[in-house]
Amino acid sequence: MRAKTSHDTNPVVEIKYSRSKQGYIGSGxxxxxxxxxxxxxxxxxxxGSRNAEARRDITTESLIYERLGQHPRLIQTLGxxxxxxxLTMEYMxxxxxxxxxxxxxxAISTAQRLRWARDAAEGLQVVHDAKIIHCDVEPKNFxxxxxxxxxxxxxxxxxLEGSRASACAGRRYSRPGFDFHRQQTVSDDLFGLGSTIYFIITGQIPFEELPSDEVEKSYKDQIYPDVSGINCGSIxxxxxxxxxxxxxxxxxxFRDMEYKE
Structure with missing residues (x-):
């Protein structure tokens, strides 16, 4: 199954991948x-003015890929x-x-959604095993x-190894009370994983009906989307x-869920 993807040229927020054969894909x-x-x-x-910081970040990314090596849940770097x-990488x-x-x-089956949830967790564990905190766990980065x-x-x-992060997840994927000035932890990534799995299973972002500032307030009050009636809501x-x-x-x-089916 293949999909057409929208072309988003936002120069700051996120990297996008298109289906174009060559040329500009996106920016981050x-x-x-x-x-x-x-x-x-x-x-x-x-x-220009962002070059030094951008070079630092891409260099860090290359070091992380080098440390991680090859794995089915990781993008392959080519140089x-x-x-x-x-940085040269495989095309997805x-x-x-x-x-x-x-x-x-x-059109996406429940079985496919569960595989994606399982694989997202597997990939994140590979990252954490290498002493790396991703810091931006969202559907856009899978x-x-x-x-x-x-x-x-x-x-x-x-x-990487406790270095200061220069990225953070959006509000719907960030822990309550998130502070960009503190060191991010595994728990931050796991919160983002929970929100990502919610998106995978439901097809909706958390609190889709609310603006971001109200989502942040709800999270601070420990109020989250109702998951009582959805598959794997407990996790x-x-x-x-x-x-x-x-x-x-x-x-x-998710692996145990597969075995029980």
Missing amino acids: ASGIVNRAPNGDVIKSPWP FDPESCV PNGTLKDFLAANNE LLDEDLALKISDFSGSS IRQCWDSEITSAQEVYDY
């Missing part, structure tokens, strides 16, 4: 993403040029989980290959309530 906080004529994805730092700070033809699910929500296999991506703002709520201590627990939950 750290740089510009293009598709080379050979099909590879090229990430380059912003020029990094330290002089130009250009079905784009972001966010865009794909939004475009195909009615990509889908030609077989709809899910892979976690975009480590340009992540924390989502445990992520939100910080009752889960590792992504491995979430992965095990």
